[in-house]
Amino acid sequence: MSDKRQIHLGLFLQGAGHHVSGWRHPKAEAGSENFDLLRRVSQIAEQAKFDMVFLADGLTSAVDAHPSMIARFEPLTLLSALAMVTDKIGLAATASTTYGEPYHTARAFSSIDHLSHGRAAWNIVTTSYARTANNFSKSHPEHDERYAVAEEFVDVVRGLWDSWDDDAFIKNKDSGVYADPSKVHVLDHNGKYYSVKGPLNIPRSPQGHPILIQAGSSGPGQDLAARTADVVFTAQQSLPEAQAFYKSLKARVEKFGRHADSVAVMPGFLPVIGRTQKEAAEKLAELDKWTDLKSAMPLLEERMGHSLADYDPDGPLPDLPISDQLRSRAELLTAAARRENLTIRQLALRVAAGRGHHIVLGTPVEIADRMQEWFDGRAADGFNVMPPFFPEGLEDFTQLVVPILQERGLFRTEYTGSTLRDHLGLSRPAL
Numbered sequence: 001m002s003d004k005r006q007i008h009l010g011l012f013l014q015g016a017g018h019h020v021s022g023w024r025h026p027k028a029e030a031g032s033e034n035f036d037l038l039r040r041v042s043q044i045a046e047q048a049k050f051d052m053v054f055l056a057d058g059l060t061s062a063v064d065a066h067p068s069m070i071a072r073f074e075p076l077t078l079l080s081a082l083a084m085v086t087d088k089i090g091l092a093a094t095a096s097t098t099y100g101e102p103y104h105t106a107r108a109f110s111s112i113d114h115l116s117h118g119r120a121a122w123n124i125v126t127t128s129y130a131r132t133a134n135n136f137s138k139s140h141p142e143h144d145e146r147y148a149v150a151e152e153f154v155d156v157v158r159g160l161w162d163s164w165d166d167d168a169f170i171k172n173k174d175s176g177v178y179a180d181p182s183k184v185h186v187l188d189h190n191g192k193y194y195s196v197k198g199p200l201n202i203p204r205s206p207q208g209h210p211i212l213i214q215a216g217s218s219g220p221g222q223d224l225a226a227r228t229a230d231v232v233f234t235a236q237q238s239l240p241e242a243q244a245f246y247k248s249l250k251a252r253v254e255k256f257g258r259h260a261d262s263v264a265v266m267p268g269f270l271p272v273i274g275r276t277q278k279e280a281a282e283k284l285a286e287l288d289k290w291t292d293l294k295s296a297m298p299l300l301e302e303r304m305g306h307s308l309a310d311y312d313p314d315g316p317l318p319d320l321p322i323s324d325q326l327r328s329r330a331e332l333l334t335a336a337a338r339r340e341n342l343t344i345r346q347l348a349l350r351v352a353a354g355r356g357h358h359i360v361l362g363t364p365v366e367i368a369d370r371m372q373e374w375f376d377g378r379a380a381d382g383f384n385v386m387p388p389f390f391p392e393g394l395e396d397f398t399q400l401v402v403p404i405l406q407e408r409g410l411f412r413t414e415y416t417g418s419t420l421r422d423h424l425g426l427s428r429p430a431l
Ligand SMILES: Cc1cc2nc3c(=O)[nH]c(=O)nc-3n(C[C@H](O)[C@H](O)[C@H](O)COP(=O)(O)O)c2cc1C
Pocket: 055, 056, 057, 058, 059, 094, 096, 124, 125, 126, 127, 128, 215, 216, 217, 218, 219, 220, 221, 222, 233, 234, 235, 268, 324, 325, 326, 327, 328, 329
């Protein structure tokens, strides 16, 4: 781990932007299937020395979904392509533990780690939406069971990644031995949910284990992260909320016998940048004006896990039981509505703008100040940056905010290593 604590930055990459109406901006180049755009913005993030590019994912589609989620590339396929057009930046993709097999997941991320020379990361999610089951010939487990499955799933993946000693593939032309049979470890896992023999059919990867990111903030989610993850992606909107989460997560990390600094907490962060505060507010207002309630409501309802059709949009958010679908997100949005006295309409517009993540409006200095406040205040170790639209929203951030963070010594000016583990200051796990 490096001595001086510095901010970690991820680019949360979504082809149609993060604001639900971002794609409608005259300067937006929208399209989740637009590889040329995805390549260019990944390269912009790499030039700015970001730690990683981050791909969220879902396994369903709907016409009333966020435009970045109606259609998108399968994330590991996209990462393989991005690995060929970048050199240093980490490459993170989401894969579900509820709809997947540990063997496939272990193999795919190990392959990306080899292809990218040590830059792969797996964002572990349990998949919230029950409708996903319609695409997978199975039923949707309830919230806490999804986490029980995830705990075992992650253990199997980590075990498979240790199938071979680092020096097992001797490829000795004289003796004719390609892989040393004394250096293979057969996992032989027999658990409650999985029986997996192993070994994995790929050598141990450059990072030993690709980086593990976890997203899901309930108690069971935090326990999974505290035990297994290197990075936690989260969605707090206020400083006290983020500080409380940070403290709770780090305490759990220590409870599992790990060093608190070995896990980086990275909330989502949607910057809207102007030369003045007024200009930034006008930028957001311009995007909001393209957002009607009809497109915003499904996004709010999805996060709340309840239909709000029977309630007055200009009235307060009703008292609804917290749904297990996206439990932690429903709690955070309910808290924001109560704290700021938001109507349903206002809350829906807020979700349409940043899907419940922290939105910051201001000049580059104000944006940097807010990041520093959260970083110094132990609310975050870094941020998953969510430009409202691409590429300009990212260019504004890298050209105007990153240099301020660098001048303050808060962010690297050069990569000092070549793997994502290096960027995060983490050592390679021994076998
Ligand atoms: C910040 C954040 C990002 C998430 N990203 C994804 C995602 O990309 N794909 C997905 O299927 N689920 C995603 N999830 C959902 C979680 O994996 C989990 O299923 C859900 O949040 C419910 O668990 P929780 O109550 O522990 O938060 C995300 C959750 C959070 C908090």
